[in-house]
Amino acid sequence: MALLMNLPSLAVMALVLAYPIYYAGYLSVHKVGIAEIRRGVFPFYDWQNYARLFEDELFWLSLQNTAIFTFVTVSAEIVLAVAIALLINQSSLWTSRVTRWLILLPYAIPPIANGLIWNFMYNFQFGFLNRILFTAGIIGEPINWAGNPDTALYAVTVPYIWRTLPFAILLIHAALQGIPRELYEAAAVDGATAWHRFRHVTLPLLRPIIAVILILRTSFAFAVFEEILAITQGGPGDATWVAAWYSYKVSFAPPFNIGAGSASAYVLAMIVGALAILYVKLVYRRIA
Amino acid sequence: MVADFTRKWEFSRRNFLRSAAGAAALGAAPGLGLEGLAHAAEGPWSAVPKSKVDKLNFVVWTYGDIYSKIAAQFEKDWGVKVESTISSFNDHPTKLVTMFAAGEKIDVSQSSPFSFPAFIKQGLVEPLDGLPGVAEYTKDFTPFTRQVAVVGGKTMGLPYFSAVWVWNYYADMLEKAKFSEPFRTYDELIEQCVKAKKDGIARYPIQWVAGVGLEQLPGTWYSLTWNRGGTFFDKQGKHQLGPGSIARETLKWWANTFEKGLDIADPESLKVQFTTSAKAFGAGKNLYRGPNHHYGLNICNDPAQSPIAGKVKVHGFPGDGKTIGVTHVYFLNSAHRDKEWAWKLLQYLGGRTKDGNFTQATNLAKDAMLGSGYNTVMNSDAVAKGWAPWGDTKKILEIWSKASYIGEPVPSVYEPWHFPWTDQLNIEVQKTLTGQITADQCCDNLIKGIDTAKRAAR
Numbered sequence: 001m002a003l004l005m006n007l008p009s010l011a012v013m014a015l016v017l018a019y020p021i022y023y024a025g026y027l028s029v030h031k032v033g034i035a036e037i038r039r040g041v042f043p044f045y046d047w048q049n050y051a052r053l054f055e056d057e058l059f060w061l062s063l064q065n066t067a068i069f070t071f072v073t074v075s076a077e078i079v080l081a082v083a084i085a086l087l088i089n090q091s092s093l094w095t096s097r098v099t100r101w102l103i104l105l106p107y108a109i110p111p112i113a114n115g116l117i118w119n120f121m122y123n124f125q126f127g128f129l130n131r132i133l134f135t136a137g138i139i140g141e142p143i144n145w146a147g148n149p150d151t152a153l154y155a156v157t158v159p160y161i162w163r164t165l166p167f168a169i170l171l172i173h174a175a176l177q178g179i180p181r182e183l184y185e186a187a188a189v190d191g192a193t194a195w196h197r198f199r200h201v202t203l204p205l206l207r208p209i210i211a212v213i214l215i216l217r218t219s220f221a222f223a224v225f226e227e228i229l230a231i232t233q234g235g236p237g238d239a240t241w242v243a244a245w246y247s248y249k250v251s252f253a254p255p256f257n258i259g260a261g262s263a264s265a266y267v268l269a270m271i272v273g274a275l276a277i278l279y280v281k282l283v284y285r286r287i288a
Numbered sequence: 289m290v291a292d293f294t295r296k297w298e299f300s301r302r303n304f305l306r307s308a309a310g311a312a313a314l315g316a317a318p319g320l321g322l323e324g325l326a327h328a329a330e331g332p333w334s335a336v337p338k339s340k341v342d343k344l345n346f347v348v349w350t351y352g353d354i355y356s357k358i359a360a361q362f363e364k365d366w367g368v369k370v371e372s373t374i375s376s377f378n379d380h381p382t383k384l385v386t387m388f389a390a391g392e393k394i395d396v397s398q399s400s401p402f403s404f405p406a407f408i409k410q411g412l413v414e415p416l417d418g419l420p421g422v423a424e425y426t427k428d429f430t431p432f433t434r435q436v437a438v439v440g441g442k443t444m445g446l447p448y449f450s451a452v453w454v455w456n457y458y459a460d461m462l463e464k465a466k467f468s469e470p471f472r473t474y475d476e477l478i479e480q481c482v483k484a485k486k487d488g489i490a491r492y493p494i495q496w497v498a499g500v501g502l503e504q505l506p507g508t509w510y511s512l513t514w515n516r517g518g519t520f521f522d523k524q525g526k527h528q529l530g531p532g533s534i535a536r537e538t539l540k541w542w543a544n545t546f547e548k549g550l551d552i553a554d555p556e557s558l559k560v561q562f563t564t565s566a567k568a569f570g571a572g573k574n575l576y577r578g579p580n581h582h583y584g585l586n587i588c589n590d591p592a593q594s595p596i597a598g599k600v601k602v603h604g605f606p607g608d609g610k611t612i613g614v615t616h617v618y619f620l621n622s623a624h625r626d627k628e629w630a631w632k633l634l635q636y637l638g639g640r641t642k643d644g645n646f647t648q649a650t651n652l653a654k655d656a657m658l659g660s661g662y663n664t665v666m667n668s669d670a671v672a673k674g675w676a677p678w679g680d681t682k683k684i685l686e687i688w689s690k691a692s693y694i695g696e697p698v699p700s701v702y703e704p705w706h707f708p709w710t711d712q713l714n715i716e717v718q719k720t721l722t723g724q725i726t727a728d729q730c731c732d733n734l735i736k737g738i739d740t741a742k743r744a745a746r
Contacts, residue, residue: 033410034385034388034389034410034411034412035409035410035411037389037390038388038389038391038411038623052743052744056740058715123556124554124555124556125554125556125568125571125573126571144555144556146559147555147556147558147559147722148555148722149719149722149724232559233378233500234500234715235499235500235558235559235714235715235718236558236718236719236721236722237715237716237718237719237722237724238715238719241715248382249711252381252382252385252386253381253382253707253708253711254381254403254406254407254704254707254708254745255406255409255410255704255705255707255708255744255745256385256406256410257744258389
């Protein structure tokens with residue numbers, strides 16, 4: 001009976017998740033160009049797409065950039081989300097209640113629009129950011145945020161964090177509200193300081209939700225695309241080539257090697273999957 | 289199939305002429321518009337296809353409202369609805385091939401000369417030979433157009449527009465810097481820019497078009513190299529990027545204008561495309577705008593878009609003035625729904641409309657300062673008078689006369705591997721301009737990349 005009840009969701013999952021994953025794997029070991037797709041005939045290509053991938057320095061650089069991007073964005077999101085969620089959790093302050101709503105605004109902005117907005121803000125001569133910093137006397141000369149290979153990747157992380165942070169705040173804020181007040185009262189009776197209460201009560205109880213955020217945000221950050229497209233298009237040079245951009249360019253720019261693009265996407269999915277398993281094991285082992 | 293279609297067309301044309309003659313014999317009044325019909329009957333563009341379609345479509349990249357206008361005219365003339373899929377220039381190949389791969393019907397599409405060999409190889413392009421009127425069109429092609437649209441002796445497309453690479457300068461700033469005239473040599477260009485920077489006239493006297501693209505950053509390097517007497521490949525396909533080559537020395541010179549060298553080049557150069565560069569130049573912060581498509585003047589000198597409108601002048605290349613040019617094309621997609629009608633629509637975009645006029649090409653010249661791929665249009669008032677509001681037409685045409693098709697310095701444009709190689713070129717050259725690698729390393733990497741690109745395109 002239980003199996004029967006689960007069948008619809010299993011079928012849906014198989015259709016929307018398992019099949020695309022299987023199909024991407026299938027494409028990755030076949031020769032797939034536009035002509036092959038049109039004909040519907042894909043010659044078996046063995047591991048040649050993977051071999052091509054692993055020989056390509058740009059692929060490794062894209063993975064490296066993706067890892068840096070993911071580490072920076074996910075770390076920053078977790079820290080900021082916990083801090084902001086704690087602030088807006090102060091329900092006695094009316095400003096917290098207002099902020100709770102305002103904080104959601106960036107999440108409503110489409111990623112590509114977000115990228116374009118920040119592209120204007122980063123403009124070297126006329127950008128809002130340089131104008132503010134210059135007027136405030138913080139910089140003497142405009143900074144080429146998105147056009148300098150040393151800063152470009154980090155410049156792209158900021159709009160990404162700005163857009164996706166509300167999601168993490170929302171989850172952590174919800175988790176905070178689920179922590180029983182008695183625990184804090186008991187800790188206070190025992191003489192715990194605010195820091196101790198946070199360190200020994202709040203943080204351990206937030207661990208499961210942080211694990212969820214880590215998994216979700218890592219997988220999304222690994223697939224970052226829109227901000228790259230709108231702000232740097234991988235440049236300057238290859239400074240902001242990330243894995244999803246690489247897959248896109250290989251698949252959808254001439255000569256349209258969709259087989260190799262699928263192989264690249266598959267490698268990316270494997271990495272994200274492995275990281276997700278690692279996170280879950282680490283976090284739940286600690287809880288146990 | 290082509291022969292069948294030609295026969296069908298001849299048949300319908302005979303019918304049509306017979307009907308027109310009959311109408312004339314009946315003494316139809318001028319008020320009925322038969323003069324127009326008689327004129328229209330002069331060519332294949334006005335023949336009514338025998339087959340029936342309920343709609344047609346094209347997949348193109350965006351340019352103002354030209355496509356909504358021409359689609360409306362087609363619907364009005366032929367009573368067939370035209371649907372359009374329009375994306376940005378850089379996203380167009382992706383859009384087109386994904387639609388094609390998904391099995392969608394596409395009647396007409398568009399290509400830059402750089403994607404065209406890949407589209408042909410992937411089977412997206414239907415040859416036009418044998419279709420009614422093709423021979424007449426081909427005869428009227430300009431030399432640039434012929435080099436793109438005629439592949440292996442077959443006509444594969446009709447021209448969208450042509451452009452040549454020119455320099456721009458901001459006349460008021462030139463005067464303010466007390467230079468009597470724009471540079472005549474590359475040394476003079478550097479001298480003027482260094483002085484303008486030193487005198488506080490412009491923090492970054494020169495803005496290059498060095499944004500990633502198929503012909504933006506690459507076009508700047510190609511045109512500078514060609515003007516200095518160099519090429520990227522010889523006629524046998526051997527690269528010309530080795531030590532001491534003109535392309536390599538040109539890149540060294542170019543990179544030296546950026547931050548790690550003379551620091552006279554605007555850092556935004558690395559992000560701007562043709563249009564964004566024209567808009568940025570319109571802010572009046574730079575003295576020179578590096579070589580790029582001539583029609584950028586219609587932005588720089590448009591009062592609605594540029595605070596320095598009317599002050600931006602066109603300038604030719606130093607020395608013998610050699611420059612490069614390009615033609616983009618429309619083509620009949622092999623995924624068309626009906627060949628007769630697709631050909632009809634293709635002519636509206638890249639040839640003649642029902643009235644026998646080059647409507648689209650003429651409007652593009654008058655409204656957007658674009659050059660045409662047809663001699664008829666290039667020699668018409670559409671260009672002579674149409675370009676005048678934005679620039680010195682005579683001067684531009686003089687520069688045009690010294691232009692060679694981009695395939696001369698870069699014969700790889702005829703090869704499907706040119707596109708993936710250009711991807712690498714964009715990366716390596718931007719790394720050079722930002723001082724991450726030297727011009728020597730860049731050229732060495734590009735030489736190595738030729739084989740990789742060839743393998744990728746296989």
